[in-house]
Amino acid sequence: MLIRFTVENFLSFHQRTEFNTIAFDEDSNLHHVVCHHLPQVRNLLRTSVIYGANASGKSNLVKAMAFAKNFIVEGIEKHKNIKVHPFKLNPECSHKPSRFEFEFCCAEKAYAYGFVVEKTRILEEWLFDISSDKEISVFERREKLIGFNYAHVFFDNISGEDKQRLEFEAQGTRDNLLFLTNCQERNIIRFNIIYKWFRETLIVIFPDSKNQPLVLLGKINEDFFNQILSFFDFNIKRIHIEQINLEQNKEIPNEIKEKIKADFPYGQNKTQFISLSDFNYVIQEDRHGDLKISEMMAVKQDSSGQEIFFKLSEESDGTRRIIDLIPMLMALYKNDAVVVIDEAERSLHALLTRKLFDLFLNNEHFKGSSSQLIASTHEVTLLNLKKYFRKDEIWFVEKDETGQSVLYSLAGSDVDKLDLVKGYFSGRFGAIPFIADVHELGWRE
Numbered sequence: 001m002l003i004r005f006t007v008e009n010f011l012s013f014h015q016r017t018e019f020n021t022i023a024f025d026e027d028s029n030l031h032h033v034v035c036h037h038l039p040q041v042r043n044l045l046r047t048s049v050i051y052g053a054n055a056s057g058k059s060n061l062v063k064a065m066a067f068a069k070n071f072i073v074e075g076i077e078k079h080k081n082i083k084v085h086p087f088k089l090n091p092e093c094s095h096k097p098s099r100f101e102f103e104f105c106c107a108e109k110a111y112a113y114g115f116v117v118e119k120t121r122i123l124e125e126w127l128f129d130i131s132s133d134k135e136i137s138v139f140e141r142r143e144k145l146i147g148f149n150y151a152h153v154f155f156d157n158i159s160g161e162d163k164q165r166l167e168f169e170a171q172g173t174r175d176n177l178l179f180l181t182n183c184q185e186r187n188i189i190r191f192n193i194i195y196k197w198f199r200e201t202l203i204v205i206f207p208d209s210k211n212q213p214l215v216l217l218g219k220i221n222e223d224f225f226n227q228i229l230s231f232f233d234f235n236i237k238r239i240h241i242e243q244i245n246l247e248q249n250k251e252i253p254n255e256i257k258e259k260i261k262a263d264f265p266y267g268q269n270k271t272q273f274i275s276l277s278d279f280n281y282v283i284q285e286d287r288h289g290d291l292k293i294s295e296m297m298a299v300k301q302d303s304s305g306q307e308i309f310f311k312l313s314e315e316s317d318g319t320r321r322i323i324d325l326i327p328m329l330m331a332l333y334k335n336d337a338v339v340v341i342d343e344a345e346r347s348l349h350a351l352l353t354r355k356l357f358d359l360f361l362n363n364e365h366f367k368g369s370s371s372q373l374i375a376s377t378h379e380v381t382l383l384n385l386k387k388y389f390r391k392d393e394i395w396f397v398e399k400d401e402t403g404q405s406v407l408y409s410l411a412g413s414d415v416d417k418l419d420l421v422k423g424y425f426s427g428r429f430g431a432i433p434f435i436a437d438v439h440e441l442g443w444r445e
Contacts, residue, residue, distance in 0.1 A: 001034060001044050001372055002202070002338045003103040003110065010067070010098045011060040014087040014404035019061060021045045021372060024392040024411040032361060032390055034370045040130050041110045045393055046369070047361060049344075050376040050407075051383075052397035057405025058376035061397065062342040066204040068100040071117075073199045075181040081119050082176055089403040097123050103130060104338070106197045111138075113180070113194060121175035127194065139179070146170035146179055154190055166190070203331060203339045207346035224333075228326050232355060234319050236298045240309060241282055246293040252281075264291060273327040280312050280323060296323070318352055325356070332360060332371040344375035353379045357388060 001021065008016040023033045023043040033043045052058040067084070076082060087093040101114025109131040116124040125141035129152060137149045148166065150158065158166075166188065173182040184195050226238045246257060260283060264272060272283040282294040298310045298319075312320055331337040345353040360366050360373050382388045392411035400406050 001105045001336065001370055002374070003041060003044060003105065004101075005065060005103075006099070006101045006114075007061070007064040007068075008099040009086050009093050009096050010064050010100070011085050012057040012087065012399070012403070012405040013060065013064065014090060014093060014402070016099065017061075017405065017407050019048075019050075019395065019407060021048055021374070022392075024390075026390060026392065029361075029390050031367055032393065036105065036110075038105070038110050038131050039133050040135075041105060044105075044372075045390070046371070047357065047373045047389070048375075048393050048395060049357075049382060049389060050374075050395045050397060051378070051380075052376075056399055057397045057407070059342050060405060061407065062204060062206070062340055062376060064100065065202070065340055066206070068102070068115075069198050069202050069204060072178060072181055072195070075178070075185065076176050078174060078176075080176065082117055082121075084117055084119060087404060102198075102202075104197060104201075106201070107193050111194060115141075115178060122178060125179055127180070127191070141179055144171075144175070146173070158190075201336060201338055203328060203337060205325075205328065205339065205341045207343045224330055225323075225326055228322070228329060228359075231359060232322055232352060234298075234315075234322070235300060236319070237301055237307065238299045239323075240297045240299050241294045242297055243292055243294045246291060249293065252293075260293075261291060280320075321346065322352065322356075329359070332369060332373060333366055335371065337371040339371070339373050341373070341375040344377045345379045350379055350381055353377065354382060354388070357382065361388075 003022065004018060004020040006016055006018045007013050021044050023045050032046050034046060035043050050058050050061065071082070084098045086096060086098060097116045097118040099114065099116045101112060103110065103112045109129060112126070112128040112130050112135070114126055115122055121143070122141065123143060125139075125146075127138040127140075129136040129138055136152060138152050138154050139146055139148045141147075148155065148170075150163070155163075169182060169186050169188060170179060173179045180191055180195055183189075183191050222239060222241065229236045229239065246252070246260075249257075252260075260272075260274070264283060264285065266285060266289060269285075274281050274283065280296045282296060284292045284294070286292055296312055298312060298315060300308050300310060302308050312323060315323075325341075328337075328339050328341075332339060344356065357373070383394065391413060392409060395407060395409045397405050397407050
């Protein structure tokens with residue numbers, strides 16, 4: 001589970017800004033809270049929603065998480081510049097580095113991993129064990145120097161040869177590459193659980209993502225898909241997965257076909273679900289190691305009860321959006337996933353957005369999950385403390401007078417008797433757009 005994310009000097013975030021999922025002391029919706037036994041980890045929330053005006057910085061918070069995740073997982077080629085985006089409205093920031101840090105629970109422990117980066121190099125990188133009352137360093141990097149705490153359990157039973165290789169790889173880590181990423185590339189497995197948390201547990205979804213592997217699954221569970229579609233009442237009887245030939249498929253560009261073949265996790269008995277334009281595909285490996293690609297179709301009944309097959313491209317934007325999100329729901333259901341969605345309501349009716357959160361928070365199949373669903377949204381009808389969220393699950397973003405984004409939550413605030421929707425629209429919490437009166441625009445007939 002994600003405990004805390006901090007970002008500094010990136011896009012609209014100038015000063016160090018913190019988002020966290022720490023539960024405040026309140027009695028409402030206790031099933032939204034996951035209790036932890038670790039001394040340094042308080043009870044954590046299963047969900048959070050982030051509100052703000054257009055251009056306030058909601059999406060930039062998600063982009064900051066996505067940038068850090070992708071930089072960790074994908075790395076960067078030699079001699080390439082790092083595509084970091086400092087805060088632009090203060091000229092001094094263009095010469096300052098950007099900072100990212102995640103605190104998270106993983107394998108029954110808690111860790112803090114982060115880095116400080118500028119255009120051409122990593123200035124700092126660190127991994128701390130924060131499971132106990134005292135934070136314990138695992139490794140720390142200061143530019144080219146990387147130091148290890150060999151007393152930590154990460155290095156149990158390390159041989160002299162392994163220690164020599166670890167320090168050799170540390171010295172050889174490129175200026176523009178994270179040591180954690182270099183370990184993965186060089187097959188140093190001691191930090192695999194940390195790397196895999198970013199690669200597999202943290203899932204970031206944007207509204208216009210194309211060719212995005214939403215999740216990797218053991219297999220596609222058609223019953224789960226059908227139950228979800230029934231829950232949202234799309235008049236779809238079931239889904240049908242129809243195998244097609246990858247090489248002969250005309251909707252998938254050749255460069256994406258090559259990327260699919262290059263990135264697929266061969267030999268792991270996994271299935272990949274991707275969305276591409278108006279199409280949804282399931283990719284599987286057969287017993288010979290070749291890839292099979294299947295297209296998902298919707299099955300409905302006509303007035304006589306006969307089954308009729310529809311391509312998903314023939315369905316509404318809302319139906320396709322929910323189908324895009326079903327693999328994400330499967331990850332939330334099956335795994336300890338942290339899913340971050342930008343603009344959760346995109347292409348969805350207000351009732352569907354509410355049902356999405358209702359399914360995750362209140363359905364019996366999800367209640368025991370330690371997964372988290374974090375989303376930015378404009379859907380104000382969710383601001384109902386009695387029906388949907390706790391105060392500590394509601395966050396707001398707004399721009400201050402310097403143009404930087406400021407992030408804050410309702411945790412601990414005295415708003416229990418307030419109509420939050422009215423309060424939000426009246427500007428009580430900020431985070432709403434300033435819209436001039438039409439008569440002030442100076443237009444003439």
